[in-house]
Amino acid sequence: MKKEFKTESKRLLDMMINSIYTHKEIFLRELISNASDAMDKMYYKELTDDSLTFNKENYYIKVTPNKEKRILKVSDTGIGMTKEELENNLGTIAKSGSLAFKSENEMKDGHDIIGQFGVGFYSAFMVSEDVTVITRPFGSDKGYRWHSEGAEGYTIKECDKDSFGTDIILKIKENTEDENYDEYLEEYKLKSIIKKYSDFISYPIKMDITESKLKEGAEDEYEDVTEEKVINSMVPIWKKNKSQLTDEDYENFYAEKHYGFDKPLKHIHIKADGLVRYNSILFIPENIPFDYYTKEYEKGLELYSNGVLIMNKCQDLLPDYFSFVKGMVDSEDLSLNISREMLQHDRQLKVIAKNIKKKIKSQLEKMLKNERDKYEKFYKSFGRQIKYGVYEEFGANKDFLKDLLMYYSSKEEKMVTLDEYVSRMAEDQKYIYYASGESKERIEKLPQTEMVSEKGYEILYFTDEIDEFTIKMLMSYKDKEFKSVSSGDLGIDSEENENSSEGKDKESKELFEKMKNILDGKVKEVRASKRLKNHLVCLANDGEVSIEMEKILKSMPNNQEVQADKILEINVNHEVFNSLKDAYEKDNDKLKLYTDLLYNQALLIEGLPIDDPIEFSNNISKIMK
Incomplete structure (x- = not known):
């Protein structure tokens, strides 16, 4: 007998399917997250019951596509659901069994329930004509079959199931003019969605992968071989101890995440346990992306919640002047919105962003002090962005950034900082002198430099179009004003x-x-x-x-x-x-x-x-x- 959903109408389910989620592919992330929660609950049960032993090898998620029948199955070996839990959690839209479990129990050893809202399961209807759930709760020999074709309602029946856990079976929709649903039955697409959103789920996500392999004993004859493979990495690099990781490990992560085709100049690994708990790995690239100074370039860090990707480019984590930084942040303290695609409010994010900003500056200062060649490589690529940062927002960030600035020096014939310039100023020198032009070769020939050079004063060469605007905003450095060699009054006696x-x-x-x-x-x-x-x-x-x-x-x-x-x-x-x-x-x-x-x-x-x-x-x- 078909039952109606308890709390909301067809309109609510339609809204969730069509409005809450930006990308349809997120349905797989949600189902995998729910499966991970089911196994975390089992872990907690066995942790608190001395008669039970948790063997992690027995716990996994399996994703199985069937193109012919247009079926996609997501199975887990987690705690399963009773008939009452099916009624309460799947029969009531927006009621979360995971949230109730989390409220009643304290999770330990780094395990934390991901689901909070009870709507993630219903994202399956974005790509499915109907959804079937076959589940058997731990400790019971009875299984249950939950079935729904959408907002009209659902049915629950007893059924046989060999072991505890849950199978979610989706009947994938036919293609339309606007949507290609076939891709959710393709191995390569499913694998890429898993890697993108669920790579760091702490249980293996398995798939049967078919590959063409050379027949044994044959020279040029191939056959299709299907093997079960684990798709996800499981243990994220950011949760490992820094002492266990090498530069090569960080470089491999940089390449795997497609942060850039270069090798990063520096990495920053943050583990924070303060007001907001989070882990982060940040990279300072060596080379400038081809589109960096265009409108098409998108800044931002990957944002994870408990190892699940929430946002691919979280712009609020980086100020514009550090928009070249690549990397990720993972936090269990984020207040996510109902779709888990964005934040409900940004208090936690502001705390994280403030700390990240300081860490980036500190790393750049260390590089400038201890690895000058590396810093100059960085500055050649991204120095202009630092200058923009000084100029923008009416100079609000000038004091924070001024010690990172560098300019070519007439006296040193290399790049120098403002601090280095001021430290060697002559006693009678009143100003920091600079000259502007298209290149240092053009500037060297300027007639206006004659008198300043004759006095033995150092001149900074401004060859970037932003340079003079930056200095006008900075006005002075360590109480020494900037003066152009073309100024009406040079202040030289x-x-x-x-x-x-x-x-x-x-x-x-x-x-x-x-x-x-x-x-x-x-x-x-x-x-x-x-x-x-x-x-x-x-x-x-x-x-x-x-x-x-x-x-x-x-x-x-x-x-x-x-x-x-x-x-x-x-x-x-x-x-x-x-x-x-x-x-x-x-x-x-x-x-x-x-x-x-x-x-x-x-x-x-x-x-x-x-x-x-x-x-x-x-x-x-x-x-x-």
């Missing part, structure tokens, strides 16, 4: 040069004013340079937006036409300056020609486009005449 340029600046005030007018708003000022020694001309900038920042902002799609306040600086001690003065006194046309040439020269030095290349070319021809 050079009495001889200053007196010379100031004197000639006064002499040439009218000349510079006229040059400014000729350039018609292209520069804020023309003045005598205090920084140039050998070069004739350069551009300096005044204000917050540098010339390099202007180039970057102009290259963006939403170009706001941001302009740096440019200053054209002339080396009044250069021999060409006399020709400029002579033109001012005698020939206005020649002064205009010289002014345009000098301005365009300065643009070219900065890597900026010339407004009219043809006019520039014609002007050079005029000079050559």
Whole structure:
């Protein structure tokens, strides 16, 4: 006689089948988790009863597909269910026998019940026309058969079963235009689902696997051989003692989980027993993924609950600036939602994420201190992401990340940290000097570096488009402000040069004013340079937006036409300056020609486009005449 489900209507079951679960393949994870729970209950029973002995070899899960009959069977050798438990747990949607068991008993020795909500079993209806459960409880010689075709109800009958445990038999649906149900009868697909979600269930998950093998004694004749194989790993690496594991073990795990095709530079193995208990293995890759700086890249760690994969990419576990980190977290303290695909609330997750963030930084600092070559490899791949981290969120993380920054040094001719730079600053040096450009080779030739270099001060080379934005957000390091070599005021006292340029600046005030007018708003000022020694001309900038920042902002799609306040600086001690003065006194046309040439020269030095290349070319021809 068919019975109706006790608590909810067809609408509730329809909702669970169609709405709760994101991926249909999760049904197998749920059935395997329930089977694992049944064996954990048996383990607990034998642990608390001196007359019983738990032999783990007798406990396993078996997955058996039958393509011809479209049947998929999931069997376990667990504790089984009584008729009353079938009524209560399978006849009442959203009532969990595992949760009740967990509430009444304290699990020991690392065994913990996975199921909590009592809805996982019903995910089977996502892929099945009907579901049959054949079970025999431990200590009874009676078996029971539970059968349902969906929300209309179910039947329970007595039946024969050779041993205690449970068989769940699914009649897999026929294919539709939108769904391929055949794949849930394919060995390779079932094996991949088991490896993905249930690889670390602590009991063997067995399947009959058919493989083509060379016939014994034959040279080229093959036959299909079916053998029972254990699909899952069972003991997760993260639950083993660190002392038992080698670098090779971690590298193999990295490869098996497809975290990357490279070898990781470093691994971090965390076992936490504080406010939230969790295990974690994290990896710092060596090579940058091809899609890392694209919208397609997804950050996140694999999230497990008691060895069962809950989320493939849990983004909340990693801040964006550490999005390159790969790995997993397993915790028994997570508050999962009804589908076990996400969290109900994130208090525990925030605790874990905060600790992980500190562990990653600590590992990077150790690498920087003790394995400099490895850190520089890492920084070459992911340094830009650290810089973004300093800049993003209005600099909220700048103090946390600043000691991880590195830049190429003019003096050391290698990458250095800000701490290393400051530690060797000259006593009279007021600022941390930097120069921006497309490459270190271009920067080395910049006229603006002359005075700073002559003073013997170290210059940091900024070649990443984010560098100046990062430093503007950082503002200072250990009370030393950052100063561009192109800044209007370098903060360097050079009495001889200053007196010379100031004197000639006064002499040439009218000349510079006229040059400014000729350039018609292209520069804020023309003045005598205090920084140039050998070069004739350069551009300096005044204000917050540098010339390099202007180039970057102009290259963006939403170009706001941001302009740096440019200053054209002339080396009044250069021999060409006399020709400029002579033109001012005698020939206005020649002064205009010289002014345009000098301005365009300065643009070219900065890597900026010339407004009219043809006019520039014609002007050079005029000079050559």
